[in-house]
Amino acid sequence: MADTQTARAHIPAYKAAFLQSCITGGVLKFGTFELKSKRISPYFFNAGLFHRADLLRSISTAYAQSIRDYLSTDPNFQFDVLFGPAYKGIPLATATVDKLAQIDPDRFEGLSYSFNRKEAKDHGEGGNIVGAPLKGKRVLIVDDVITAGTAMKEAIDIIRKEGGELAGVIVALDRMEKMPAQTDDDGTPRPSAIGEVRRQYGVPVLSIITLDDLIDGLREMGDEDDIKRLEGYKARYRASD
Numbered sequence: 386m387a388d389t390q391t392a393r394a395h396i397p398a399y400k401a402a403f404l405q406s407c408i409t410g411g412v413l414k415f416g417t418f419e420l421k422s423k424r425i426s427p428y429f430f431n432a433g434l435f436h437r438a439d440l441l442r443s444i445s446t447a448y449a450q451s452i453r454d455y456l457s458t459d460p461n462f463q464f465d466v467l468f469g470p471a472y473k474g475i476p477l478a479t480a481t482v483d484k485l486a487q488i489d490p491d492r493f494e495g496l497s498y499s500f501n502r503k504e505a506k507d508h509g510e511g512g513n514i515v516g517a518p519l520k521g522k523r524v525l526i527v528d529d530v531i532t533a534g535t536a537m538k539e540a541i542d543i544i545r546k547e548g549g550e551l552a553g554v555i556v557a558l559d560r561m562e563k564m565p566a567q568t569d570d571d572g573t574p575r576p577s578a579i580g581e582v583r584r585q586y587g588v589p590v591l592s593i594i595t596l597d598d599l600i601d602g603l604r605e606m607g608d609e610d611d612i613k614r615l616e617g618y619k620a621r622y623r624a625s626d
């Protein structure tokens with residue numbers, strides 16, 4: 386396997402390291418997968434597999450670095466809470482709060498996490514939100530991927546219903562694909578759900594890596610047939626934005 390730095394010279398080292406840990410850690414799977422949107426994909430990013438300490442550290446470091454990279458281009462970008470949509474977003478947001486505070490305590494020691502329950506709790510403290518209350522807070526959503534955007538719309542609705550303000554979104558992988566529609570199969574590019582969030586809410590939507598980064602990475606450390614299938618999928622479902 387090629388060295389991370391040389392293999393992915395045109396993306397920052399932390400992104401290359403993250404991509405490598407996704408491939409070697411088996412988080413990126415290749416085969417045939419039905420997505421939440423019912424689209425059939427030749428690859429799947431299973432964020433639930435970041436369960437081991439080294440893998441969790443690799444993804445929280447990559448989120449934290451991506452956020453810091455973006456902050457260096459937009460110092461006005463501000464947020465009080467990282468929100469992890471249930472379920473897979475929960476450990477991702479929680480670990481990233483800790484990582485940001487470790488990397489930059491002056492700025493992030495007061496940062497909080499929050500997440501939703503999929504089913505409301507009707508006893509004890511009750512309610513749908515665990516962690517920091519969102520009322521009056523600027524909220525950055527941390528999730529694994531956005532495909533059709535259904536899960537992201539739900540998360541944004543929860544934040545607004547709780548009285549929070551959406552500050553931005555960060556996902557691990559930008560699948561670079563169009564939202565589903567009747568004409569899904571004709572290969573015509575259409576807008577992505579990520580682009581829709583940017584346009585509709587006027588907030589940054591960041592990603593650690595993109596499908597293009599993944600395809601490039603596979604050229605160094607993957608299988609040729611997987612690359613062909615990913616390129617075919619991209620040609621069919623690529624977004625216009």
Ligand SMILES: O=P(O)(O)OC[C@H]1O[C@H](OP(=O)(O)OP(=O)(O)O)[C@H](O)[C@@H]1O
Nearest residue numbers: 421422471472473531532533534535536
């Ligand atoms: O953009 P979409 O088409 O909505 O799909 C993407 C989302 O769907 C999955 O989560 P899911 O809602 O299945 O919840 P989970 O985290 O409990 O697996 C996945 O983890 C993404 O967050």
Ligand SMILES: O=C(O)c1cc(=O)[nH]c(=O)[nH]1
Nearest residue numbers: 420421422429430530532
């Ligand atoms: O679109 C999805 O449902 C989806 C795609 C993916 O790569 N990973 C995931 O957990 N869900």
